[in-house]
Amino acid sequence: MISSMIFLFFHLFVFLGIVFVSLSLVLRNYLPYFIRLAPFFFLITAVGVQGLWLLKSKYPTRFAVLRNEICRIGFLAQKNNADKYLLVFSVLIFGSIYAYWGITHAILVNQDPMLSDQHSYLLIAKQAHDTNFQYLGDRNRMPIYPFLLALLYRNDVSASEFFELGKVFNVYLSIILLFGLYLVLKRSFPGRHAFLLTFIIAFCLFIYKSGYVQPELLFYFMSFVSYLMMLKMIGQPQVKWGIATGIVLAFTYLIKASVLPGLVLFLAIFLIKQSLGVWDFQSLRLKQRLIILARKIFPILIVVFTFILVLMPYLSENKKVFGSYFYNVNTTFYVWYDNWDQVMSGTKAHGDAVGWPDLPDEQIPNMQKYIKEHTFQQMIDRFAAGAKSQYKNMVDPYSFFNYPLIYSILLVIAITINFRKSLTFAQKYIYQILFFVLFIGTNLVLYAWYSPIANHFDARFLYGLYIPYLYSVYWFINNSAKEFPEKAEQKQPRTLPRFTRLNLLKIANPVLIGLLIVEIARHIPVEMTTGWFAK
Numbered sequence: 001m002i003s004s005m006i007f008l009f010f011h012l013f014v015f016l017g018i019v020f021v022s023l024s025l026v027l028r029n030y031l032p033y034f035i036r037l038a039p040f041f042f043l044i045t046a047v048g049v050q051g052l053w054l055l056k057s058k059y060p061t062r063f064a065v066l067r068n069e070i071c072r073i074g075f076l077a078q079k080n081n082a083d084k085y086l087l088v089f090s091v092l093i094f095g096s097i098y099a100y101w102g103i104t105h106a107i108l109v110n111q112d113p114m115l116s117d118q119h120s121y122l123l124i125a126k127q128a129h130d131t132n133f134q135y136l137g138d139r140n141r142m143p144i145y146p147f148l149l150a151l152l153y154r155n156d157v158s159a160s161e162f163f164e165l166g167k168v169f170n171v172y173l174s175i176i177l178l179f180g181l182y183l184v185l186k187r188s189f190p191g192r193h194a195f196l197l198t199f200i201i202a203f204c205l206f207i208y209k210s211g212y213v214q215p216e217l218l219f220y221f222m223s224f225v226s227y228l229m230m231l232k233m234i235g236q237p238q239v240k241w242g243i244a245t246g247i248v249l250a251f252t253y254l255i256k257a258s259v260l261p262g263l264v265l266f267l268a269i270f271l272i273k274q275s276l277g278v279w280d281f282q283s284l285r286l287k288q289r290l291i292i293l294a295r296k297i298f299p300i301l302i303v304v305f306t307f308i309l310v311l312m313p314y315l316s317e318n319k320k321v322f323g324s325y326f327y328n329v330n331t332t333f334y335v336w337y338d339n340w341d342q343v344m345s346g347t348k349a350h351g352d353a354v355g356w357p358d359l360p361d362e363q364i365p366n367m368q369k370y371i372k373e374h375t376f377q378q379m380i381d382r383f384a385a386g387a388k389s390q391y392k393n394m395v396d397p398y399s400f401f402n403y404p405l406i407y408s409i410l411l412v413i414a415i416t417i418n419f420r421k422s423l424t425f426a427q428k429y430i431y432q433i434l435f436f437v438l439f440i441g442t443n444l445v446l447y448a449w450y451s452p453i454a455n456h457f458d459a460r461f462l463y464g465l466y467i468p469y470l471y472s473v474y475w476f477i478n479n480s481a482k483e484f485p486e487k488a489e490q491k492q493p494r495t496l497p498r499f500t501r502l503n504l505l506k507i508a509n510p511v512l513i514g515l516l517i518v519e520i521a522r523h524i525p526v527e528m529t530t531g532w533f534a535k
Contacts, residue, residue, distance in 0.1 A: 087195060090195070090199075094199070094202070094203075095175065097520060097524075098202055098206075098207055098210075099171060099175060101528040102171040102207055102210035103168060103171050103211065105210075105531075106170075106171060106210075106211030107164075107211075108529060109211070109530070109531070110211050110534070113163050113213065115532075115534065116212070116214070116534035116535070117141070117534075118163070120138070120141060121214065121215070122159070122163060122166060124137050124138065124141060124146040125146040125147070125149035125153055125166075126153055128143070128146055128147055129150040133147060133150065136317055138329075138354075139318070139322065139328055139353060140328070140329045140330060141215075142215075142253070142255055142256055143254055143314070144215070144218070144251070144254040144255045148169075148173075148218075149166055152165045152166065163213065166213035167212070170210060170211065170214070174206050174209070174217045178202050178206060180221065181201065181221060181467075182195060184225060185197050185471070188228075188471070189475075192509075193478065193505070196509050196513065197470060197471065197474060199516060200403050200470070200512070201466070201467060204400055204402075204403055204466075205463060207524065209463075212533065214460075214534065215255050215256060216460050216463070216464075219252070219256045219258075219464065220463065220464055220466070221467075222248065222251060223262075223467075223468070225252075226245075226248050226259060226262065227439065227468045228471075229244060229248050230245060230262065230263075230266040230435065231436075232245070233270065233303065234266070234269060234273065235429070235431075237296070239298070241299070242300065242303045246302065246303045246304070246307040246310065247307075249263055249303070249307050250306070250310035251310070253307075257326075257328045257330065257331065258464070261442055261446060262439055265435065265438050265442060266435065267303075267304070269431055269434060269435050270297075272431075274296040274300075275296075321355055322355060322356055330450075333346070333352060333357070333364070333365050334347075335450055336367060336370040338452060339452050339455070340453055340454070340455050343453065346359075346363070347359065347364070382449065382452055383448055383449055386447070386449055386452060389448070389451040390447055390451065393458070393462045393463075394462065396459075403470070404469055404473070406508070406512065407473045408473060410504060410508055411473050411477055413504065414504055421480065422480050425480040426480075439468065440465055440469060443464070443465055444462075478505060
């Protein structure tokens with residue numbers, strides 16, 4: 001047993017040492033970047049070592065002896081018990097760490113609500129409480145999150161005390177959302193995979209935003225659930241799922257209006273998919289095809305009907321006060337300004353939060369006016385500046401950049417070593433994959449366009465794509481390997497490509513867990529006591 005452990009760790013450290021020294025010499029002119037991406041290089045080397053260990057452990061080697069000895073230890077001999085105890089232990093330990101650093105950051109760092117829009121949500125919550133929830137917001141910020149804050153408000157609570165209550169509330173809300181996220185992910189992946197994704201999302205995204213009185217975390221969760229519901233409808237259009245999708249989308253819209261582009265894409269792809277399927281029936285008459293088409297698009301009509309029905313009180317209020325059902329100052333006015341200074345001196349200064357702006361029609365911003373007053377080059381320059389800002393938002397936050405990058409590389413590896421199988425899998429889910437690509441791409445374009453309005457402090461927009469992207473890439477890697485198993489792979493895989501295909505996530509995930517634990521110990525304490533994540 002001892003000799004096996006020495007054998008294992010000796011080869012591990014020698015291999016890692018050689019790789020790190022070599023990379024340090026090659027990349028010495030780019031040392032800051034190398035230090036930043038060191039976990040990524042560690043992943044490559046450690047995955048290689050662990051892959052060899054798994055491959056060798058199929059045969060009677062010292063690695064296999066070591067593995068068998070560990071598996072015989074007490075209660076770990078029963079796999080289900082080991083998984084259960086490990087999950088409970090991990091949740092207790094890392095949940096406590098998460099809550100501690102979230103509250104610590106909220107108290108030590110986030111001390112002034114005026115430095116962000118937190119004060120606006122607190123003000124709307126107070127007004128909602130004072131009007132018995134009749135006040136629905138300023139049409140820049142949607143009502144659901146302020147309504148939740150309003151439940152905490154009391155007349156004898158000062159503004160500073162309300163701010164402190166809101167921060168602690170948001171930390172505990174984020175923990176509840178993470179439990180919900182795990183349950184949602186468990187419907188798509190085995191428990192250990194769902195836990196890993198939740199683990200990554202918790203310490204690479206949620207923990208940084210948890211101590212702020214902002215609706216982002218609630219929106220990220222509900223936006224992801226909406227994304228899954230739309231994928232479900234594309235694959236299995238049913239009336240019951242249509243009702244559920246409409247309700248979830250409506251609730252998400254009342255958190256943030258930025259769910260609408262995804263809804264429009266979903267409607268377009270669904271109609272294309274259902275229409276193309278009908279016109280394949282060449283032997284049927286036109287009337288029969290139209291009847292079949294009507295049946296096929298009926299579920300999407302249910303989605304739209306349910307969506308509007310749930311939102312009807314809010315939409316009616318919009319129409320009555322502002323003259324438009326889907327009135328929102330960001331999409332109606334601000335998106336057609338060049339910067340925030342124009343917003344402040346434009347519609348915002350003329351009452352766009354209480355009614356239609358008190359401005360002449362020729363001064364109201366809209367798409368036609370913007371196109372008329374700007375050259376094509378100016379539009380390109382604006383988009384380029386916004387795209388640069390989005391790229392910076394991706395690579396600057398340490399953990400946000402690393403894990404999507406790692407899983408993207410694993411996706412490329414999975415496709416490369418099984419190109420034909422991956423192509424067959426992609427053809428089966430072509431519309432879901434198309435929706436994913438357009439969903440990510442369209443939102444990136446819109447965020448790049450809007451970025452100058454937010455003075456390029458718009459990272460929280462981009463982070464809304466984090467969970468859908470991570471989920472989709474992981475889903476493809478996990479399912480493409482087992483969807484079409486080769487007969488030879490149902491037995492013992494004897495070649496490295498086949499072995500890698502079947503065990504890619506088994507090889508990478510334990511290493512990622514170790515990497516994330518190191519980050520929690522070394523990186524999180526520094527960031528949570530010095531960083532600012534309200535933007």
